[in-house]
Structures are given as C-alpha cells and as structure tokens.
Amino acid sequence: MAVRTIEVRERVMERNDALAGEIRATLARAGVVAFNLVSSPGSGKTSLLERTLDVVGEELDVAVVTGDVQTQNDADRLARRTARLVQAVVTGGACHLDALQVRTALEVLDLEQVRLLFVENVGNLVCPASWDLGESAKIVVFSVTEGEDKPLKYPKMFRQSRYAVLNKIDLLPHLRFDLDRAVANAREVNPELRFFFTSALTGEGLPEWCDFLREQVRGGVPV
C-alpha cells in the first residue's frame, strides 16, 4: 500500500484558544474584568469568594462561574452571598475548565449587568494552567498549609498567573511556614507576581484585596 502524507502543523489547543479569544472580546465589549482563580483543592478559593461577595459583590456587580469535577456545592455556597446567578459547571471527571464550558456558562448571564467576573476553576495546580478561558488574568490562590515550595513544584501555574493570593494566614502562628521563602520561591518562577496575603476566615488582608478589585474594575479591561 502506498502512503500519502498530509501536512497539518496545527496546535492542539488552537480551537480552545480561538474560543477563549472570542470570550475575551465579548467580555471587553461588555466592559467586564474577568479573573480565572486557580489553586490546589482546599486552598480556600470558595471561602475567599464568599468574603469577596460580602464586601464588594453588589458594589462591583460581581458574577461567578464555578467549576468542579462533581457537585454544585461551591455554587450553592456562593449563591447564598449574592442575588446574581452563580453558574456551576460540573466537568464530570475532567480536571480543568475549558473555554467552551465557560462560553456556555456565560450565555445565560447578562454581561451588561456585570463588571467583575470570577471563574473559580477546578482545584488542580497542573491542568488548568494549559487552558485559556478568555480571562483578563489568572490569579493563583495557595495557602500556608501547603508548603513553601508549591511554586517550585508547579511552576507553570505560577508563571501563568499575574497575581497570587496567599490564604489562611491566620494559621501562621501554628505552622512552621516561612512566608518570605514562599514569596521568594514564587518570584523565582515569576518575578512579576503581585501578592496578597489573606485570611478568608478572619478577614485579614481582605481590605487590600478588595481595593485591588475596585482598582481593576475602575481601570477597565486591560488591552
């Protein structure tokens, strides 16, 4: 049998990235700043969002899309903190959200009534780094119970994020966690990373975090 070769040279992520580009354009037209929250499971993304909704949910017209492998628990928790629709994406086994899921979730949101969108990704420090969702920026959340070397173990995620939230700082007195070393490790893989230090439990650091969100919404969508 003779063999014929077809040249392809197509990036595997091409379709996702094209969809992400469409989402980015749609959000820009509607004037929505969008953050893709990424982290390992249990770092406190949902708790941070609960606190955030309490403080600036109405003020900044915040909408949320949550992603989980199973259950709508996070969406149910967040729906108690806001009158807006919280969209839950249940991936049914997939380890990340993709642009198609986010686009579908956004179809039922009135983006003209939204100024700040959070996409709470599946808790996983590996796979979500590879999927562009059309966000303005990725924000990596990690917590003081996870170890200072998380940024070195998962460099791609920290490199792809523009901001980092170090959460659960109320636990610092009870742990041997070296905060300076954690920050230095993160800056080693991404020198531009801007840090926030929060406790979603006590509210420490929340004012700085919320001021940052106000700034971002005031500044509009970065081009």
Add this chain to the structure above:
Amino acid sequence: MHELSVALEICRIAEERLGEGDPQRLATVGLDLGDESGLEPENLRFCLETLLSAPPFGAARPVITRLPGDALRVTYLEIEDGGPDD
C-alpha cells in the same frame, strides 16, 4: 492528568483534516510534544493508541516527537491511499 482530553482533541483535528477521506485508512498521526507541555508522553500515547484503534479509525498509531519547550501540535497525518507500492 488531562491526556485523554488532549488525545480526543487530536482525534478531532485528524478527522477534520481527513475531511471526506476514510478515517479507517489513517495510518499515522505525527505529533510534536514539548517537555514542558504538562503532558506525560506515555500516558498520551496510551490514550491515542486506544482512540485511534476504535471507530471511526481503523488501526492508526501515534508517532510522538519529543521537543524542548511547550509545543503541542499535530504535525502530519499518513494515509494509506490504496494504490500499489512502487
């Protein structure tokens, strides 16, 4: 961890490129895979071998070329065109 999602997307690209052609005749799928792509090559190979030996495909196999960097692309498809060998 997401090798199966990526393998499914590779199969989708292959089907799209084959167009009206018969996916049964697809013999080889050439891939470039970067060491920093976040994928485990043997896991991806297993997923592709499984998917490419089930309908609509016949018994195609992946040929993975490892590269530095984060490349992840389908480079070529080889199709048995039914003609006699020279």
